[in-house]
Amino acid sequence: MTVRDKCRTIAAILTALLIFSMLPVYSRAGDGDGSEEWTKSKESGNTLVYDDKYDVLDKKEKKALLKLMDELSIYGNVCFVTDSEPGIADESDADRKADAYYYERFEDEDGLLLLFDYDEGYTEEEHCMMWMVTYGALEKKIRPSKCNTILDNAYNNNSYHDWYGYAASSFQQAYDLLETGRLAEPMKYISNIFLALILGLLINFIIAMWSIRSRIPGDDEVLLGLFQSYKTSGVKLDYVGTTRTYSPQSSSSGGGRSGGGGGGGHSHSGGGHRA
Amino acid sequence: MNSCPNCGGELLFDPGSGKLKCGFCESMFDPTEIGAGKGAEEETLTAEQAAYMGEGSAKEEHQGDGKEFDVTQYSCPQCGGSIYSTDESVTGFCSYCGASLVLNSRMSKMKMPEKIIPFRITKEQCKEKYRAHVGKFLFAPAEYKDPEYLERFRGIYMPYWVYNTGFNGPLVLPANRSHRQGDYIITENYHCVGQVESYYRGISYDASSSFDDHYSRQIAPFDAHTLVDFNTNYLSGYYADMQDVKPAVYKSEVLDFAKNQIYDSFIKEPEFRGVTMGDSAKNRVKPQLEAEGAVSAFFPVWFLSFRNRDRVAYAVVNGQTGKICGDIPIDKKRFILYALIFSVLSYLALLIVPAMTPKVLLVVASAIAIVCLSLLLSTLDKIVRRDKRLDDKGYLSLYNREQYSETVARQEKKKARKEQKPDPNAVAKKAETPGGRTIVTLIIIALSLLPNVIGYFSGTLETNLVFAAEAVIMLIVGLIAMAKSNYLPKKTMGIKAGIFIMLVVMIYNLFINMLMVAGDWYYYGGAFALMVSIILLQFMTVDQYNLLATRPLPQLNRKGGDDSAR
Numbered sequence: 001m002t003v004r005d006k007c008r009t010i011a012a013i014l015t016a017l018l019i020f021s022m023l024p025v026y027s028r029a030g031d032g033d034g035s036e037e038w039t040k041s042k043e044s045g046n047t048l049v050y051d052d053k054y055d056v057l058d059k060k061e062k063k064a065l066l067k068l069m070d071e072l073s074i075y076g077n078v079c080f081v082t083d084s085e086p087g088i089a090d091e092s093d094a095d096r097k098a099d100a101y102y103y104e105r106f107e108d109e110d111g112l113l114l115l116f117d118y119d120e121g122y123t124e125e126e127h128c129m130m131w132m133v134t135y136g137a138l139e140k141k142i143r144p145s146k147c148n149t150i151l152d153n154a155y156n157n158n159s160y161h162d163w164y165g166y167a168a169s170s171f172q173q174a175y176d177l178l179e180t181g182r183l184a185e186p187m188k189y190i191s192n193i194f195l196a197l198i199l200g201l202l203i204n205f206i207i208a209m210w211s212i213r214s215r216i217p218g219d220d221e222v223l224l225g226l227f228q229s230y231k232t233s234g235v236k237l238d239y240v241g242t243t244r245t246y247s248p249q250s251s252s253s254g255g256g257r258s259g260g261g262g263g264g265g266h267s268h269s270g271g272g273h274r275a
Numbered sequence: 276m277n278s279c280p281n282c283g284g285e286l287l288f289d290p291g292s293g294k295l296k297c298g299f300c301e302s303m304f305d306p307t308e309i310g311a312g313k314g315a316e317e318e319t320l321t322a323e324q325a326a327y328m329g330e331g332s333a334k335e336e337h338q339g340d341g342k343e344f345d346v347t348q349y350s351c352p353q354c355g356g357s358i359y360s361t362d363e364s365v366t367g368f369c370s371y372c373g374a375s376l377v378l379n380s381r382m383s384k385m386k387m388p389e390k391i392i393p394f395r396i397t398k399e400q401c402k403e404k405y406r407a408h409v410g411k412f413l414f415a416p417a418e419y420k421d422p423e424y425l426e427r428f429r430g431i432y433m434p435y436w437v438y439n440t441g442f443n444g445p446l447v448l449p450a451n452r453s454h455r456q457g458d459y460i461i462t463e464n465y466h467c468v469g470q471v472e473s474y475y476r477g478i479s480y481d482a483s484s485s486f487d488d489h490y491s492r493q494i495a496p497f498d499a500h501t502l503v504d505f506n507t508n509y510l511s512g513y514y515a516d517m518q519d520v521k522p523a524v525y526k527s528e529v530l531d532f533a534k535n536q537i538y539d540s541f542i543k544e545p546e547f548r549g550v551t552m553g554d555s556a557k558n559r560v561k562p563q564l565e566a567e568g569a570v571s572a573f574f575p576v577w578f579l580s581f582r583n584r585d586r587v588a589y590a591v592v593n594g595q596t597g598k599i600c601g602d603i604p605i606d607k608k609r610f611i612l613y614a615l616i617f618s619v620l621s622y623l624a625l626l627i628v629p630a631m632t633p634k635v636l637l638v639v640a641s642a643i644a645i646v647c648l649s650l651l652l653s654t655l656d657k658i659v660r661r662d663k664r665l666d667d668k669g670y671l672s673l674y675n676r677e678q679y680s681e682t683v684a685r686q687e688k689k690k691a692r693k694e695q696k697p698d699p700n701a702v703a704k705k706a707e708t709p710g711g712r713t714i715v716t717l718i719i720i721a722l723s724l725l726p727n728v729i730g731y732f733s734g735t736l737e738t739n740l741v742f743a744a745e746a747v748i749m750l751i752v753g754l755i756a757m758a759k760s761n762y763l764p765k766k767t768m769g770i771k772a773g774i775f776i777m778l779v780v781m782i783y784n785l786f787i788n789m790l791m792v793a794g795d796w797y798y799y800g801g802a803f804a805l806m807v808s809i810i811l812l813q814f815m816t817v818d819q820y821n822l823l824a825t826r827p828l829p830q831l832n833r834k835g836g837d838d839s840a841r
Contacts, residue, residue, distance in 0.1 A: 145630045187630070194803060200615065201814075204414070212823075214492075228475050234469055235468070241464050242464065247458065
């Protein structure tokens, strides 16, 4: 082999290695677009989907997050998705997007999806709607109010716009909730104290007003204390005439919309927080 | 004062037996057979006195043929209130203003009423009933159950007008029946015809301006079947009030009552089944006062006043039936105690409710704020109406002619609205009215929105619109309440400040909602601030309630009034 041949061989091997290194590391378990990374959890057999379209996490954060997702996957499929929305991402858009994303891939299998839906081109600083949806057995345990609380806690307990912190905290809380049944809800208890005080005073006041309500006697009661007499004679119904009025019946019965719902077409629980 | 023929002891009327009873030997005598009742001085009314009695009609009222009898008048030097008695006794307190002082007394004459309902409820029974009544009220102050204080219940014969009304003649009322035939409504028109003979006798209204209609309405009715001819012996041991309201004041109410009864009975005739009469048909029923018109009478009332600085609360018990009407203010300590108990129960119940997002919490707090503001507004309105006695026609007819004319005009306007010509197609249109279709549409929309309402708590529904609507409602109700507080008897800066703070917090919450501020603490802070202002407002409302449960010290425009009573 000449030196040129040797160089060509080495170049070919390096090129092959380069191309191979650019291929997705994780094997795909199903269909998905190019940014999606699918992994099958070895322990549970459930699927992890990592789809950071908006590219908010670095490799180290991604690896750490996947580890958390893997722990959570014993309960079902786990997805982390980042995306953007024209204008300002709101709750209904995020819920619709998250629901469609999960359902297309897994239908109503047990699972959880965390979506960061970023505002597109609205402000210089990034803002997003963080949204969590749950399906199947997870839906029963992580209801919308819990989703809200998880993301509220994630937002409050991490630095401003620490996207990894938000995501990691969310998955960790979801895992703790499924494992132990517990979730920190400090604001619920504080607000319940205020509401309870208000309701206590209000109930009292309504009782007081009820106690002093007017007790004016009705006509029947008044009549009992009177001398009364009522007699009739010559009672008859005299026919006077008949009128016809044109009044066409309308074709519709009054309109109104049936169906519709706050969360889209598939059964799931969803809640979120704006960051 | 009557003396016992057996032992010379004082004879007092005994409600239990309906007789005069000797306090010493307990002998019983028929009130109509003992001497003093027959000894009343007779005096015919002068022309001026007769003119005072009514609108020129000698038939409108019957005053016992103008006779008078001797009484001792006891007047309060503080409020000018007077009560009258045929006995000579020292009275140590005023029933109208609650002042504990010896009332001035002098001999006077009182017009003799024609009829009287003697007391049936004894003082002990009255106290027992009232004690039981107050016992049902959770927050009643302890003094309202104090047996010593309940001793101050005083039996007073209140003057009443007793009206007799009737209708005798033909009635012809329009009616119709309709059904649909394709695109047409077929309406059959009829006349309901009949000869009616009816009367309603014994309809009563109080004839004293110092006896608020609020109380007289609530202790009603008195049973007219127990009316007897007046005899001064029934007054032994009791007091009386002077009649000063003209019978014409309540004539329209009496005739309306009779009209409604005749109409309701007429339309239930079997011959008229299946047809419908409109409200305007009712106004074709025109009963009249009978020949005697209004008869003056005394009705028995047990009366007690609780004075608290410059306010007084009354307890009134029907001396015939025992029916009670009483002002009972709130004891704040008891109120707070029960509030804490209910708060604990509410807290336990709220644990079941899922956690609310900050925005939902704001919406819920705002809804509660609207309820509290509405309660406050309702309370303020009632206070103003009660303090100015806007619903006491008898008082207004004497002391506030302008307001009285307004009240009468309002009543006439209401009647005139119902007198509009009947629409022959009214019933036919009923089935097709937009009202009916609108209700069905609203129900369908409400049901279709139900999933959204449920989804609301999952945070998927935009809250801005609901919140903005709540803010507008709160602003309107709050401003009306602030304006109403100007008419309160006491200084109201506290209420205005409380409402103002609540509205400022609401505006702050509205802005953070519209700006979609990300931080939860803004929303929680706003919600908590709103809830604190709600709690403060509720305490203010309790204070106002205590104003509602009392009334200003009376300043009766009779001889002996004293401005320093305020």
